[in-house]
């Protein structure tokens with residue numbers, strides 16, 4: 001008790017005791033009505049019985065889970081490749097190599113190491129919780145967006161996800177002007193604004209080599225088609241769709257239908273896993289039943305849905321089921 005003899009220490013000790021006791025009393029008091037947190041949680045939710053899993057009025061994942069949804073949905077799966085999760089299991093690597101059957105793939109781990117010398121590779125968006133409300137617009141390329149006037153509604157979301165060649169310039173009234181994430185693969189690439197995240201879907205090892213090249217030396221000009229040698233995009237905002245997640249979508253959500261999922265479906269699944277509220281625009285045919293892009297007049301015909309590579313009907317069916325279960329909201333355009 002040497003310390004107590006010194007007046008400074010005595011004051012300190014008394015203060016310490018007071019603080020400890022009040023802290024104890026306060027935490028005891030607050031803990032006692034144990035329904036406090038429960039009430040707070042249910043206030044945030046539409047359904048008074050289920051606990052809210054996010055801070056939006058509508059959450060993708062709810063505690064009172066629909067069995068069809070919970071059998072498929074795994075929120076722990078990271079949609080994006082990071083330095084930490086980039087290594088693939090033998091099974092995943094084999095499946096991923098099979099989808100486009102690349103003849104002489106480069107050494108995957110060497111390519112990934114070089115990739116993360118060019119782009120960041122930190123874990124992103126795995127922060128779901130009761131305090132997060134992230135709203136997302138997934139904007140497909142359907143002609144049903146023409147004359148829809150959805151622009152302002154689309155732009156009001158936190159994230160706006162577009163895909164492939166989708167332009168906004170000249171179509172703002174119907175499709176909006178903001179893009180936070182643009183999903184593409186080398187053969188469907190386009191230049192982006194500095195503020196937009198480029199989300200690359202790699203279908204083969206060469207696609208990872210392409211993004212390294214397109215952001216640096218520009219040496220890769222051809223895959224199975226001519227591709228952009230250089231791309232205008234912010235290197236710090238380049239994200240890579242994870243092959244492990246890709247396989248999970250194919251198996252859990254498409255149950256092996258088609259050879260592999262389409263860009264539209266992969267973009268929708270990205271949104272479902274990183275957003276709390278998902279609004280979907282520009283999917284499906286227009287009112288006349290025609291399939292075409294909103295920026296083109298040529299009809300894509302049956303080939304669009306029946307390429308043999310994607311099972312468009314099955315994907316659309318899953319999309320409609322998600323809407324009927326109120327996991328997403330579909331805006332059908334006109």
Ligand SMILES: *[C@@H]1O[C@H](CO)[C@@H](O)[C@H](O)[C@H]1NC(C)=O
Pocket residue numbers: 074075076077078
């Ligand atoms: C969900 O994903 C995590 C992370 O990949 C995995 O460890 C877990 O086994 C998965 N859960 C189910 C039910 O598949």
Ligand SMILES: *[C@@H]1O[C@H](CO)[C@@H](O)[C@H](O)[C@H]1NC(C)=O
Pocket residue numbers: 107108109110
């Ligand atoms: C890829 O390269 C690494 C060294 O960077 C080596 O350990 C590994 O065995 C190689 N893999 C194949 C399939 O050649």
Ligand SMILES: *[C@@H]1O[C@H](CO)[C@@H](O)[C@H](O)[C@H]1NC(C)=O
Pocket residue numbers: 194234236
């Ligand atoms: C793009 O954004 C980065 C920051 O992410 C910044 O360093 C860079 O200067 C910007 N480039 C242009 C052309 O605005």
Ligand SMILES: *[C@@H]1O[C@H](CO)[C@@H](O)[C@H](O)[C@H]1NC(C)=O
Pocket residue numbers: 313314317318
């Ligand atoms: C769509 O989904 C429902 C319910 O899972 C199923 O009964 C139906 O056969 C599916 N249709 C197609 C075309 O896959």
